[in-house]
Amino acid sequence: xxxxxxxxxxxxxxxxxxxxxxxxxxxxxxxxxxxxxxxxxxxxxxxxxxxxxxxxxxxxxxxxxxxxxxxxxxxxxxxxxxxxxxxxxxxxxxxxxxxxxxxxxxxxxxxxxxxxxxxxxxxxxxxxxxxxxxxxx
Amino acid sequence: xxxxxxxxxxxxxxxxxxxxxxxxxxxxxxxxxxxxxxxxxxxxxxxxxxxxxxxxxxxxxxxxxxxxxxxxxxxxxxxxxxxxxxxxxxxxxxxxxxxxxxxxxxxxxxxxxxxxxxxxxxxxxxxxxxxxxxxxx
Amino acid sequence: xxxxxxxxxxxxxxxxxxxxxxxxxxxxxxxxxxxxxxxxxxxxxxxxxxxxxxxxxxxxxxxxxxxxxxxxxxxxxxxxxxxxxxxxxxxxxxxxxxxxxxxxxxxxxxxxxxxxxxxxxxxxxxxxxxxxxxxxx
Amino acid sequence: xxxxxxxxxxxxxxxxxxxxxxxxxxxxxxxxxxxxxxxxxxxxxxxxxxxxxxxxxxxxxxxxxxxxxxxxxxxxxxxxxxxxxxxxxxxxxxxxxxxxxxxxxxxxxxxxxxxxxxxxxxxxxxxxxxxxxxxxx
Numbered sequence: 001x002x003x004x005x006x007x008x009x010x011x012x013x014x015x016x017x018x019x020x021x022x023x024x025x026x027x028x029x030x031x032x033x034x035x036x037x038x039x040x041x042x043x044x045x046x047x048x049x050x051x052x053x054x055x056x057x058x059x060x061x062x063x064x065x066x067x068x069x070x071x072x073x074x075x076x077x078x079x080x081x082x083x084x085x086x087x088x089x090x091x092x093x094x095x096x097x098x099x100x101x102x103x104x105x106x107x108x109x110x111x112x113x114x115x116x117x118x119x120x121x122x123x124x125x126x127x128x129x130x131x132x133x134x135x136x137x
Numbered sequence: 138x139x140x141x142x143x144x145x146x147x148x149x150x151x152x153x154x155x156x157x158x159x160x161x162x163x164x165x166x167x168x169x170x171x172x173x174x175x176x177x178x179x180x181x182x183x184x185x186x187x188x189x190x191x192x193x194x195x196x197x198x199x200x201x202x203x204x205x206x207x208x209x210x211x212x213x214x215x216x217x218x219x220x221x222x223x224x225x226x227x228x229x230x231x232x233x234x235x236x237x238x239x240x241x242x243x244x245x246x247x248x249x250x251x252x253x254x255x256x257x258x259x260x261x262x263x264x265x266x267x268x269x270x271x272x273x274x
Numbered sequence: 275x276x277x278x279x280x281x282x283x284x285x286x287x288x289x290x291x292x293x294x295x296x297x298x299x300x301x302x303x304x305x306x307x308x309x310x311x312x313x314x315x316x317x318x319x320x321x322x323x324x325x326x327x328x329x330x331x332x333x334x335x336x337x338x339x340x341x342x343x344x345x346x347x348x349x350x351x352x353x354x355x356x357x358x359x360x361x362x363x364x365x366x367x368x369x370x371x372x373x374x375x376x377x378x379x380x381x382x383x384x385x386x387x388x389x390x391x392x393x394x395x396x397x398x399x400x401x402x403x404x405x406x407x408x409x410x411x
Numbered sequence: 412x413x414x415x416x417x418x419x420x421x422x423x424x425x426x427x428x429x430x431x432x433x434x435x436x437x438x439x440x441x442x443x444x445x446x447x448x449x450x451x452x453x454x455x456x457x458x459x460x461x462x463x464x465x466x467x468x469x470x471x472x473x474x475x476x477x478x479x480x481x482x483x484x485x486x487x488x489x490x491x492x493x494x495x496x497x498x499x500x501x502x503x504x505x506x507x508x509x510x511x512x513x514x515x516x517x518x519x520x521x522x523x524x525x526x527x528x529x530x531x532x533x534x535x536x537x538x539x540x541x542x543x544x545x546x547x548x
Contacts, residue, residue: 041178041180042179043144044144050175051477074491078490094499097497173447173449202323203325219394219395222371223371227325281457285454313464315454316450316454317418318451
């Protein structure tokens, strides 16, 4: 079954991520997608990189499409590893570095968050704030 | 000079459109873009059509890219009219029916709003609420 | 044989078109391509539509790719006419309204000019100024 | 706020790059884009590689989209490094080797230059001449 999360919940998740981005003083693009990788909400903070609009959206897509954090794809997509080439599938919409996380409810993936705009660790930090908020709701 | 609008302003514009969509009881996808057609905010209301994610985004793109409401493109792009074929340009990102409007400041286009999810008249109604809110700010 | 025109010549052609655009007070995007439809020069005048970057380039491409003015494609690509559907070929890079012209030398197409930014008649007017300049050189 | 630079300024920047390309006797494709990565000017010098039309444009896009020189992307996008896979984002329009630079005004990115046509060091040399000219204006 296709699961999703309500827009109001997605807004709260995005708000939490946006607040964390402000705390670390790094403008981000934040996307929340449903379990089929399609958009629920997308925000580009003032001054965030243009490139991050695509990357944020596709981190959410990738996490929803594979039910896993995007950081888990960095190793297995290296040349010689088992999933080398995955990054060229799905019309090149796969992102294989950190900043995308599934949103889970009772063990099911019901959506995903993708954040881009800083160093990968910062993207992961900000996206995690969104995940934490979702888990509290 | 290329212009844009702050995320906080874009949120208020999207809020006004979302409120109008609720009043007419028709879930919509709402996009606000900057003057170069790139995303600032994008929201899919619960139950809104999947197709409207693309259409909403591209209505905003089209309005920003041509400095005009998308409804103005319906007539001139008909077979036999002067802009027939415009709908196939710009990587098929042109939308030639109503629901996209430029956001103007001191006579300059500084962004655009695109709404999709209902009949074209409903899309235009909801998008106009966003424009009205922008003009008040 | 693939024919082309030197960059210096293309600049003079673009200058003539730009000057005409200023005379009619309508900012344009101007492209000169070689006989294979590939770019020699491309300029976006201040305030010209974003959509015109793609359209100008593809008017030049279309004229070079078919050895004819783009205005000649409007009629035959209408539903029911012989070339209906041509606008969807070549990765949708075909433009079927006026503003693209081949540049001819001794009866051979050696390049093309594409102009976009106003009403079709204005685009044709400005592009023609470029063709006229080329023919004088 | 989204920033841009006037066409006349972009021409002077391109002129400086073109002059440097002539000095080192290596024909180049030169692009100047605005801060949202969209084209202002694009020139292919006589004899410059066809491949460089795309590469020059996308070096400018990449620099504008990430606010950084493209040469800074070579290391972090290697297999095993933090941004491995970035090269497949943004519809494959990312270029991860040198020759693209942001154009800065009062600490803000207002545009970008991308140069392609020689060895990477030559591309960087020629692009830098454009940056230097911009900084003098």
